[in-house]
Amino acid sequence: MIRINIATLFPEMCEAFLSESIIGRARKAGAVEIGCRNIRTYTLDKHRRVDDKPFGGGTGMVMQAQPVYDCVMSIISDLGEGAKPRLIYMSPQGRTLTQEVVKELAAEDDLIILCGHYEGIDQRVLDELGFEEISVGDYVVTGGELPALMLTDAVCRLQEGVLPNEDAYSKESHYNGLLEHPQYTRPEEWRGRRVPEVLLSGHHENIRKWQEEMSLKVTREKRPEMLERL
Template sequence: MHIDVLTLFPEMFEGVLNTSIMKRAQDMNAFSYNTVNFREHTESKHKKVDDTPYGGGAGMVLSPQPIFDAVESTIEKQSSDKKPRVILMCPQGEPHTQEKAEELSQEDHLIFLCGHYEGYDERIRTHLVTDEISIGDYVLTGGELGAMVVMDSVVRLLPGVLGNETSAPEDSFSNGLLEHPHYTKPRDFRGMQVPEVLLSGNHAKIDEWRHYQSLKRTFERRKDLLEDYPFSDKELKWIEKWKNQ
């Protein structure tokens, strides 16, 4: 996978993308990235990339010309005939989910647009962008932090990046539920014990315990995730038990 990031602040990405899992993904050639300062694509002699909004109002709006030219130049540099996904980070976008991360992880080329100021000229949104993504119902200074979050969630899903192929499918949200509790050595820490079932060696019982705990944690903390969950008869009995406790 190759990812291009259009941003006015390329230096923000250096630390995040060159450490931990993101660095590992690059070292194993699963992923590469390039940052593009779209200010370098403006036709303005003063290097402006924004202007006042038509109709009046506060703030500045990113102009279409630098963004369109930057995206088109970026696409021309890629050898693939397949069009990339062009992702706009914005508060009005669809909420980012694990399902969306899995969808994007199937792509060969992604382009992220990171804006600042009041917003984007609407023609960018309607004629250039394929996806609009938000990482939450709050406002950030720019799209860079959001793009980093989405990139991390996508790159870690690429084949071989995590090392253990069972890690990603067991993460929270991957199966619609929050992840079960984890324990490691020592068995007894200040009188706090590891559940006996995890020491039993009975993998069927361990799997059932983990699923029970995963569903229970989701029921207690994120009932909204269970609205369309396909409950089995056993799971429905568990739910009734927790409701009555």
């Protein structure tokens, strides 16, 4: 079972998401283990500060190395002997998160995901611990919590016992380099729009063929460059 630890200044923000729905149920069922560790717990500052002004000037604050280091080291120690966690810093400067990266990370036993805030984190602690950087895209958000939750969610979906079966994720967009076919539910007709007849036919082979054709069609229309990568 994969263990994921998120090091953050806002553990409640992460817990709020991770306690709900599919991931919340997967945690309760023991299919995944996820912990949120408050970096502030580890500050040695008497005012519990975890950030300071950047050297060289500039707006915003930078998270200090010491509390981040002690937090991550404490997580590593709690993982027990022999654990070799992959250390990931959520950063707009990192490798872009794709389904391929998700598959790679989903095969690990332990992930420690570090969330920056404000202007980011003192570079020295990232270098000292050898963090790799992963980005959710070429834009900047205020903190690493949402990116960390996206990564955690995507990785957890691929773990055994989280979704009902492998089809639930392996037939979805991106898993095999294509987008998924359109989906429909009841009623059969809504505002004059009918569900494609083949889906009502009960003919499994024809349905499978239709889904395959539609998957190619929507990929060609929405993301033609994905077909070139196949």
